[in-house]
Amino acid sequence: MIITNIQRFCLQDGPGIRTTVFLKGCHLRCPWCSNPETQEREIQTSIDGDQIFGKEYSADEVFEIIKKDKTYYKNGGGVTFSGGEPIWWIDELIPLFEKIHKIGATIAVETTGSVPRPFYEKALPYIDYYLVDLKILVSKDAEKIRLDPNVYQKNIKWLLSKKCKLNFRTPLVPGFTFTKENIKLIKKFLSENNITELEVFETHEFGKQKYELLGRKMQHFSNLTKEDYNFLEKTLSPIKVKYLKW
Ligand code: SF4
Numbered sequence: 001m002i003i004t005n006i007q008r009f010c011l012q013d014g015p016g017i018r019t020t021v022f023l024k025g026c027h028l029r030c031p032w033c034s035n036p037e038t039q040e041r042e043i044q045t046s047i048d049g050d051q052i053f054g055k056e057y058s059a060d061e062v063f064e065i066i067k068k069d070k071t072y073y074k075n076g077g078g079v080t081f082s083g084g085e086p087i088w089w090i091d092e093l094i095p096l097f098e099k100i101h102k103i104g105a106t107i108a109v110e111t112t113g114s115v116p117r118p119f120y121e122k123a124l125p126y127i128d129y130y131l132v133d134l135k136i137l138v139s140k141d142a143e144k145i146r147l148d149p150n151v152y153q154k155n156i157k158w159l160l161s162k163k164c165k166l167n168f169r170t171p172l173v174p175g176f177t178f179t180k181e182n183i184k185l186i187k188k189f190l191s192e193n194n195i196t197e198l199e200v201f202e203t204h205e206f207g208k209q210k211y212e213l214l215g216r217k218m219q220h221f222s223n224l225t226k227e228d229y230n231f232l233e234k235t236l237s238p239i240k241v242k243y244l245k246w
Contacts, residue, residue: 001092002054004037004084006065009072012244014108014129014167016077019066023083024054028112030135030145031219032173034207038084046213053214059096070103078105080131087115090122097126113159114152124162132156134168134198135177137185144176153189160193169199169244173221178228183235190239198236201244 002024010020025041026033037044037053044053066079073079079100081093086109097107108129136142142149159166170186172178190198202223211218224232233241 001057001059001062001089002041002043003057003062004035004054006062008069010080012246013080013082013110014078014131015106016075017069017072018077018080018108019069020080020082021062021066021086023081023086023089025088026083026085026112027088028085028114028145028147030171030173030176032171032176032203032221034204035084035210036207036214036216036218037210041088044214047215048213051213053210059092059099062096063099066100066105067103070105073103073105076106078107078128080108080110082110085112085115087111087119087123090119094122094126101126112147112152113155114147115155116151117155117158120155120159124164128165130159130164130166132159132166132168134170134186134189136182137189138179138182141176141179141182157193166195167199168195168197169201171203172200172224172228172232173203174224174228175221178224178232180231180235183232187236187239190236195239197240197242199242199244200232201246204246206246 003021004024005022007020010018013020022038024038026039100107106128107126108131109127110131113132136147137149139149170177203221205218208218
């Protein structure tokens, strides 16, 4: 598998203390993406030739790194796979998942929810928590980031029917995820599926330098106004809105 980063002692990527593994490869193209170096599946070199994005690891090599923090994985902690879209690597990840469970750590994945179903079917026996993006349900806007809301919604309903633990996260991006139409659809979708909490966050520009190194320009998005937040909470009510800060 090709990994860009293995980050230790993470606290926002699932329960307890976690190690987060960032894998390369994502089928979406969100213009607010803070990890643009994870979009392409292949190893990349920066335009100045000085930096390499991604390194190939075997399951055993990743496990050797992960197990150094074994003592911190008590109280539900463990390993979170992020990216990119980690589910694309499911065949390579399964042997690693088995080793992680053997040391008593939990497995979480951050997923777009929009990979073809057979990938989620393979992952099902191994994943303890899903941190699921809930981005755009308005078809014409979802197309802009290459997302198919129908595939997404069917996958989520299927994961819920399998009693998976799902946490939903929405980046607040004006003109994309944050439109009146989309927030209303998000509310409808969450209510229909009996989801009572949504994590939201404003995007940031920490990834700006990585865009430049890849010869790309990061798009700038403005912050939400007080009125926007009022609209968000009022529309989503009674769903609990939890604000994440990075
Ligand atoms: S789904 Fe995540 S990794 Fe993929 S482009 Fe969007 S923000 Fe980036």
